[in-house]
Amino acid sequence: MSTPGRGLHGRVLDSLGPAITAGEYPPGSVLRTDELAQHFAVSRSVMREAVRVLESMHLVESRRRVGVTVRPKAAWNLYDPQVIRWRLAGADRPHQLRSLTVLRSAIEPVAAGLAAKHATAEQCAELTECALGMVANSRGHKLEGYLVHDMAFHRVILVASGNEMFARLGDVVAEVLAGRTHHEVMFEDPDPAAVTLHVQVAEAVREGDAARAEQLTREITVGALQELDILAP
Amino acid sequence: MSTPGRGLHGRVLDSLGPAITAGEYPPGSVLRTDELAQHFAVSRSVMREAVRVLESMHLVESRRRVGVTVRPKAAWNLYDPQVIRWRLAGADRPHQLRSLTVLRSAIEPVAAGLAAKHATAEQCAELTECALGMVANSRGHKLEGYLVHDMAFHRVILVASGNEMFARLGDVVAEVLAGRTHHEVMFEDPDPAAVTLHVQVAEAVREGDAARAEQLTREITVGALQELDILAP
DNA sequence: GTGACATATAAGTCTGACTTTTTGGGTCTG
DNA sequence: CAGACCCAAAAAGTCAGACTTATATGTCAC
Structure with missing residues (x-):
């Protein structure tokens, strides 16, 4: 349909986005950039780009000394076509x-x-x-x-x-x-x-x-x- | 109002976003990541994160060997609160x-x-x-x-x-x-x-x-x- | 208990080297 | 001249490592 895998960070998003919107990580969950990078076998720079995109969709919030916290659904950008697609693909x-x-x-x-x-x-x-x-x-x-x-x-x-x-x-x-x-x-x-x-x-x-x-x-x-x-x- | 300057890439966005949505760079314009990084006096990694965000808003498209091209307004994510704010601040x-x-x-x-x-x-x-x-x-x-x-x-x-x-x-x-x-x-x-x-x-x-x-x-x-x-x- | 201070932690930033894809042009051939 | 083909340049993409900065939290003196 759209643009699957436009680079490594895209593939990370295709995996993380649906997981978050599906509620796999409940609001308040804390993710660490380094751990995620390891988990997806990508460099920190790639992981950071992915996190930035998730942040622009208000799915997560990145704060120093804390990590990447998942935001409550009420904050999500429900009109983002990507978010809509992720949610339509989910439960x-x-x-x-x-x-x-x-x-x-x-x-x-x-x-x-x-x-x-x-x-x-x-x-x-x-x-x-x-x-x-x-x-x-x-x-x-x-x-x-x-x-x-x-x-x-x-x-x-x-x-x-x-x-x-x-x-x-x-x-x-x-x-x-x-x-x-x-x-x-x-x-x-x-x-x-x-x-x-x-x-x-x-x-x-x-x-x-x-x-x-x-x-x-x-x-x-x-x-x-x-x-x-x-x-x- | 919202969250101004949440990091260097945020300040770049606060500058680039309004410029693009204001039509300062007409659709089809090609930007180079390196030049932008120099222009804003930030590192390439920071610049790349900013570009990723703009890309997730469908304001630009990044392609190898070409550069970062500005997309036509019809492609923009007009429901993105950030885009709305940028446009409301513009002409x-x-x-x-x-x-x-x-x-x-x-x-x-x-x-x-x-x-x-x-x-x-x-x-x-x-x-x-x-x-x-x-x-x-x-x-x-x-x-x-x-x-x-x-x-x-x-x-x-x-x-x-x-x-x-x-x-x-x-x-x-x-x-x-x-x-x-x-x-x-x-x-x-x-x-x-x-x-x-x-x-x-x-x-x-x-x-x-x-x-x-x-x-x-x-x-x-x-x-x-x-x-x-x-x-x- | 309260306030000041030290420390550990994780994100943020920068740099430089390397890889990959794409395109435009130049060349060879029919 | 047309078309296929190959090459080299260009720009984004990726990675690794060192360093900086903000901040939550614990500690200690008072």
Whole structure:
């Protein structure tokens, strides 16, 4: 997927990051740079670079005379794509997927409303193309093809919103959608109602109908919440 | 505010980070580790650690035989609190503040709705206390006191939502609120209507009325958008 | 008990030598 | 002239070792 093993320090991170985010080292645990370097069979300089990165993600804190202490989850940079990936690969994947789906349900409707106002002709075309791709793959065990167009659809919406913060969530949404298809309960074929909603959102955006685009997208996200039994009855 | 100068590499970052996020080095610019180390009068190891951190924020990419190239803004980790702070300190502060306010307008109403369902008795008490604090500081040039309670109020809402992703936006919202008070147009005293809305949100959350909490918070964020002339007329 | 002081510890820093990857160019060949 | 191929330079990457600095903690006098 991303960039595995871009140097020695990267491989150390691929090992330490998931371990920490999985709670293998409980908050307050103290690690020593030297010991870690030995354990991973790398030099201290490499180990230090890895620790610096973990520190920039607020996963750990390095203090003199103390060592490298693991910080509580409340301090972690949960929006760091790397951290998201590590956590999605770990044990609390379901919990993580729920949090992100709720986040989606807040963001995407607003983004769709903005997209209806700001989308370029080109983006509208892309959107329609994605929706058609979803329709074409909505029947007959074509989950992978469906997923590709679904991810592209939502990414275009987020980018077309014109808000840089929304646009940056494209990767997160893609992860959630992929996670749902690959690891969670996903019925043989997608819900036809959901497919229709996507087509209608593309329409609404094309016509510049912000309120309708927002409302329709809200229905999509409500469906996503229901799939995970998040909505209270 | 945060942690200034936690070591040499930190001071290098405090200098390089703002420069890059300000666009001082346009995307594609190539930096050399050795030259940078000389320029900042630090050793290569320190410089390398700084570069690693910038790399983890996707601000730059380090490749052999090429150097450290600045990545386009679309790749940046815009949710990294450090990046947010750097950008808020730079030239495009107004633009940044707008993006974040739109983000707030999407998140906070949903968070308030969830808070109405999940808030503990203690959190309800905190919320009421914050609202009262806002009322007490709403008249007579007590902007600083008002700001403190305003920041606390929104932080409690985000945490009480029970969603970890929302909770992590507490710092961002605080930055936005502080920015509005300190650098942007802020009238002598806060809008009385906004103060009332906060009190009502606290009420709604206490009573577990999710729909009302969400709607009232939406009105608050609409006000914030209007202050920045974001809403189309 | 309290405060000043000594000490051990682990991170922080610097330096210099060496390795590895990559790219751009130059050369050879068809 | 085009394409394949090889070489050398360049820059990041890695390592080892010596030294510096901050600081938690224990000790001792008062």
